[in-house]
Amino acid sequence: MTADLLAVYPLGSALSDDGRLQLGGCDARELAERFGTPAYVVVEDDLRAQARAYREAFDRHAPGAHVSFASKACPCTAVLRVIESEGLGCDVASRGELAVALHAGFAPERIHVHGNAKTEADLAAAVDAGVRQVVIDGFDELDRLARVAADRGRVQPVAIRVTPDVRGETHAGISTGQADSKFGLGIDDARVAIDRVRREPSLRLDGLHFHIGSQLLELGVYRRAVAAVAPLMDGLDELNLGGGLGVAYTAEQAARLPTVEAYAAEKVAAVRELIGDRVRIADEPGRSIVGRAGVTLYTVQTVKRNVSTWVGVDGGMADNLRPMLYDAVYEAQVVDRFATPEGDVVGGGGAGERNADPSPPVVTANLTGMHCESSDVLVRGARLASPRSGDVVVTPVTGAYGYAMSNSYNGVLQAPVVFVGGGTAREVVRRQRIEELWARDIG
Ligand SMILES: Cc1ncc(COP(=O)(O)O)c(C=O)c1O
Numbered sequence: 001m002t003a004d005l006l007a008v009y010p011l012g013s014a015l016s017d018d019g020r021l022q023l024g025g026c027d028a029r030e031l032a033e034r035f036g037t038p039a040y041v042v043v044e045d046d047l048r049a050q051a052r053a054y055r056e057a058f059d060r061h062a063p064g065a066h067v068s069f070a071s072k073a074c075p076c077t078a079v080l081r082v083i084e085s086e087g088l089g090c091d092v093a094s095r096g097e098l099a100v101a102l103h104a105g106f107a108p109e110r111i112h113v114h115g116n117a118k119t120e121a122d123l124a125a126a127v128d129a130g131v132r133q134v135v136i137d138g139f140d141e142l143d144r145l146a147r148v149a150a151d152r153g154r155v156q157p158v159a160i161r162v163t164p165d166v167r168g169e170t171h172a173g174i175s176t177g178q179a180d181s182k183f184g185l186g187i188d189d190a191r192v193a194i195d196r197v198r199r200e201p202s203l204r205l206d207g208l209h210f211h212i213g214s215q216l217l218e219l220g221v222y223r224r225a226v227a228a229v230a231p232l233m234d235g236l237d238e239l240n241l242g243g244g245l246g247v248a249y250t251a252e253q254a255a256r257l258p259t260v261e262a263y264a265a266e267k268v269a270a271v272r273e274l275i276g277d278r279v280r281i282a283d284e285p286g287r288s289i290v291g292r293a294g295v296t297l298y299t300v301q302t303v304k305r306n307v308s309t310w311v312g313v314d315g316g317m318a319d320n321l322r323p324m325l326y327d328a329v330y331e332a333q334v335v336d337r338f339a340t341p342e343g344d345v346v347g348g349g350g351a352g353e354r355n356a357d358p359s360p361p362v363v364t365a366n367l368t369g370m371h372c373e374s375s376d377v378l379v380r381g382a383r384l385a386s387p388r389s390g391d392v393v394v395t396p397v398t399g400a401y402g403y404a405m406s407n408s409y410n411g412v413l414q415a416p417v418v419f420v421g422g423g424t425a426r427e428v429v430r431r432q433r434i435e436e437l438w439a440r441d442i443g
Contacts, residue, residue, distance in 0.1 A: 005338050005346065007251045008331060009396050010043035010293050019347015021335040021394060024420030028297060028335040031425055032392040035418050037299040038315030040403050042428075044082060044421040046293035047399070050260070051086035054285060057264035062281045065268075068112065070243050070286030071097050073400040076417055078428035079290060080104035089132065091243075091284040095125035102129065112159070112240075112284075116183050123148045127156050135159045135209045135240070137184055142196060142203075149202035158197060159209045159240060162190040164228035168213040168221040168244070171326040177212025177225060184210070190232055207279070208232060211242030214287055219258050223270040230274045239275065240282035241267050247291035249397045250331055251341075260288065287400040294399020296320060296415070297335070300391040301370065309365035311387045316369010316376045318412045320398055321405045323378055330379045332367045335392045337385035345385040361386055367393065371410050403429070411437055 006013045014022045021028040024043040031041055051069070058065040068089035071080060075097050080090065081104050089110035090101040101111050112133040113126040123145050126134050136142050136158050149156040161184035166177045176183045185193055190208070197205045212225050222241060233239060245263045248254035258266075264283075271281055298313035322328035333339060338346040339362040365384050369376040378395060387393070406414045413436075417429035 004251065005333075005340065007254045008248050008292065010046040010295065011049055012043065012045055015338060015346060019336060019338060019345075021333070021338070023295065024425070025423030026420045026425050028295075028394055029392050031418060031420070032297045032299065032335070034425070035416055035427060036431065037297050037392065038313070038319050038415040039297045039431075040294055040319070040398065040415055040417045040429075041297060041425075042079065042290075042294045042399060042417060042419050044293075044419050047079065047082050047290055048086060050289045050293065051083045051088055053260040054264070054283075054289065055087050057261045058268070058281070058283065060261075061264050061268040062271075064280060066238070066240075066280065066282040068110070068282070068284045069289055070284045071101055072404055073286030074290045074294070074402075074404050075100045076403055076429055077104045078417065078419060080106065083289065084110075091286075095119075095122045098122075098125055098129060098131070108132065114161075118144075120144060120148065127152055127154055133157045133159055133206055135161050136193065136197070137161045139185075139189075139193065139196075142193060142200075146200040146202050155202055155204050157204045157206050159207050159238065160185065160190055160193050160197065160205070161209045161211070162187065162229050162232065164210050164212065164225040166212055166221055166224040166228060168216040169218055170213045170215045170246075171328075173326045174214040175212075176214075177210065177221075187228065187232065190229075194232065194236075205236065207236040207238030207240070207282075209240035209242060209282075211284070212244060214244050215246040216244045217246045217253065217256055217258065219263060219266040222267050223274070226267075226270040226274050233275050233279060236279070238280040238282055239271060240284065241271070243283055243285035243288075245285055245288040247288050247397055247400065249329055263288075289400075291397050291400035294402065295394050295396045296398040296402060298393045298395070300387055300389055300393055302389060303365075303387055309363050310368050311365045311382070311384060311393070312368050312370060313378070313393055314370055315412070315415065316371045316378060317373065318369070318371065318407050318409045319415050320378060320395070320402045321407075322401055323380075324373070324375045325405075330382075330395045330397065332379045332382040332384060332393055332395050334385050334387055335394050337391075339383045339385040341383070343383075363387065367395070370412070408432065408437060413437075 414432040
C-alpha cells in the first residue's frame with residue numbers, strides 16, 4: 001500500500017515505520033524545520049536517473065542523437081550541473097537562460113537557443129557565445145540573425161522551428177503544434193525560410209525543429225508531426241523533436257505514463273521510417289527530466305470550514321503557478337500522516353496544534369496559498385489526514401516549472417532549493433532575502 005501512496009514521489013521515497021515521509025533518506029518534516037517553508041526539495045538520484053535514462057535510451061535507438069535539457073523547466077545551477085555531468089546538452093530560451101547555462105558549465109557547443117520573439121541582444125549573446133545552434137522562429141528573426149552574425153564575421157548554425165499543425169492532448173496553454181500558434185513557421189512558410197537561410201552566407205542550416213506541446217502522455221502525436229515535416233527534410237541533417245513527454249502528477253496518470261524508453265523508441269522509429277537513416281535526431285525534454293525529482297514543502301497556517309474546507313499554507317502561486325495557469329492537478333499529503341484512497345491514515349504524527357473540533361480522519365479540502373487571489377488554490381479536493389495548523393504538507397512532482405516560474409507576489413521571499421540524497425541535505429538555492437524585495441528600486 002505504501003508503494004501506491006508514493007507512486008508519484010521521487011525515486012527512493014519511503015514512509016518510515018511511524019508513517020513519516022523520507023526523501024533522499026531525509027525526514028521531510030525535519031527538512032521543513034531546518035530550511036523553513038515553502039521549500040523545493042530535489043532528490044538528486046531521481047534527477048540523475050532521469051537524465052541518464054534519456055541519454056541511454058537515445059544512445060540505444062539513435063547513437064549520436066543530441067539530447068538536451070529544456071532548461072526553462074528548472075534553470076537552477078545545481079540542477080543544470082547534474083544534467084551537464086550526465087552528458088546532455090542544454091536548450092535555453094533567452095539570454096538570461098543562456099547565461100545560467102554557461103555559468104553552470106555547459107560548453108556553448110552544447111547549447112541551442114529558442115525564443116519566439118528574440119531580441120537583437122538575445123541573438124548577439126548567442127552568436128558571441130558561439131552556441132551550437134539558434135532555432136529560428138520567424139522571418140524577422142531570420143533577417144536579424146543574418147545581420148548580427150554577418151556584423152561579427154561569423155557563420156551561425158541554425159535550425160528552423162516548424163509548426164506541423166498537429167495537436168497533442170494537453171492543456172491549450174501548453175499546446176504549441178497547431179497552425180494558429182505564436183511559435184514557429186507553418187509548413188509553407190518554413191519552405192520559404194529554408195530557401196532564405198540557404199542564401200544567407202552568415203547562416204548555416206542544420207535542420208528543422210518542432211515542439212508540439214508539453215505534458216503529452218500519448219506518443220502517437222509525434223509520428224503525425226514527423227510525417228508533417230518529412231517533405232521539408234530534403235538535404236537537411238538534423239531534426240529536433242522538441243521534448244514534451246509528460247510526468248505523472250497523480251497516481252491515475254502514473255498508470256498511463258509512457259516510459260522514456262518507449263518515448264525514445266517511438267520518436268526514433270518515426271524518423272527512421274518516415275525520413276530515413278541519415279538524419280541526426282535531437283530532442284529537448286524538460287518536465288520529464290526534473291518534474292518527479294522535486295517536491296514542495298509547506299506549513300499549514302490555517303484551516304477554515306464553510307461550504308468547503310480550506311487549508312491555507314505559507315506558499316501558493318508565487319512558488320507554483322501551474323494550477324492557476326493550466327488547471328494543473330496535484331496530490332498533497334501531510335508529511336507524517338498520509339491519507340490512503342480508502343480514507344485510512346498511515347502514521348499519526350505531526351506536531352500540529354490540535355484542533356478542538358473532532359474531525360474525520362481524512363477530509364477533502366482545498367489546499368490554498370496565501371496570496372490575494374481566489375485562484376490561488378494549489379490543490380482542489382485534496383485528501384488530507386485531519387490537517388491542522390503547524391502541519392507540514394507536501395505536494396509532489398513540482399520539480400518542473402515551479403522554481404522556474406517563481407515570483408515574489410505579495411512580497412513573499414522566493415523559496416530555497418534543497419538537494420537531498422544519501423540521508424544528507426544541502427541548500428543549493430537560498431531563500432530570497434527581504435532586502436532583495438527592494439534591491440532594484442532606485443527612486
Ligand atoms: C521549444 C521547447 N522545447 C522543449 C520544451 C520542453 O518541453 P517539456 O518540458 O514538456 O519536455 C518546451 C517547453 O515549453 C519548449 O517550448
